Amino acid sequence: MQHSTMNLTLKVWRQRNSKASGGFETYPVPGISTEMSFLEMFDVLNERLIAEGRDPIAFDHDCREGICGMCSMVINGRPHGPWKGTTVCQLHMREYKNGDTITVEPWRANAFPVVRDLMVDRSAFDRIIQAGGYISVNTGNAVDGNAIPIEKDHADSAFAAAACIGCGACVAACKNSSAMLFLSAKVSHLTLLPQGQPEKRQRVVEMIDQMDKEGFGSCTNTYACEAECPKEISVTNIARLNREFLSAALGSGD
């Protein structure tokens, strides 16, 4: 594709802290290359804002290669932008045309309070993981993981679920701010493997309990999460989560 530059207008959500009420500010961003990533455009804009003595726009990012899950922007209403199976850092400016106006907002959910501008606090996810998203391993010599036989399709499904990077786009995309896709990926990932069996029941009950405490909404199966997930986690995992929860909650020993 031919390299070219374009002039864009950004409408960006600015918010000083979680208590402040935010609002949109409009920035002209001229001379953006089609080869740049979406975050590089923000770098260009921020350098200019700093040079002008203005407050740069705070946004989260780390790996910039689609694996860490830090970048989080809702672009024209779409978490991680319009591309399928892509994080913001992997979205490139060739998607846009000269003269476009792009609206950029943070993930919006009570459970993800805005720290500043486009940065949100996703520690609710960490607390859900702490509640049960782990396996216990005995001390002593490490067991060779490869020595444990695992059914091929279970291994594949667990691997697909393990691709979740905990970015929170599922919550951002859901009209109910539900965290079920994230939770279902984490539960599926561990429950499908032999190592995940001992804590199987307790895990799902504790994690759901924590999710409910964090103030996420209830899933109504609109499947917007699956459509927006950069790792294309399937909603079949949510059905598995429901199954696991109901059998653990109603069928356990106590």
Added chain:
Amino acid sequence: MNWQKVLHSSIGKKLVMALTGLFLIVFLLVHCYVNANVLFSNGAENFNRAAHFMGTNILVRIMEVGLFAGLLLHILQGYRLELKNRAARKSKYAVKAGGATSTWYSRSMALLGTLILLFLIIHLKQFWVPSRFGGLSEITYGNQPYHDLYSQMKEVFSQPWVVVLYVLGCFSLSWHLLHGFQSAFQTLGWSHSAYKGLIRSVGVGFSVIVPLIFALMPVFLYFGWEIPSGGLTLLF
């Protein structure tokens, strides 16, 4: 975990929606089958006899109580979930993804449900109340007196606005089912590549065919159309 705790969890609340929803789906099927009698040329007598059975059979009457309880639970829990879900995002998006990521009807279950509820209130007042609390004329078949619910239908559906209202009610029902049918199975965890496609197809078929048959009833009665029965009886 005790069952109260389960029912208060977010998945438990949805379980209630799914189970009551499936129960209401079964009711729709029975209701549709019985009432489809009126589409046929021998509809009046067959329908009145069927309605008599439904109104007098003890098992059906007990089921009716269950039906109202299920309906009430579905409505109340539905509104509770809707309020809770709306409250989970205080600061709203300026730009919404809309149809790009989900269907409008999957996002509008509370609205569609409310339209169905409004329809139901009118519908119950027109048919259920007179058939349970009096107000219907009588007709005799083989020396036996029966409520003439068919005439009541004829009369109610002689008003064009009622016909339009019923057809609109069926559209709301169709969209509500289009999402609700497969959603109930997903909530119960019954989703597997082996039968996921089947559930979706049956769901779409049900959501289109059942409301369509319901919608045909007021239209047929208004225009005086009937399908020649050829002596065949749907039921009874």
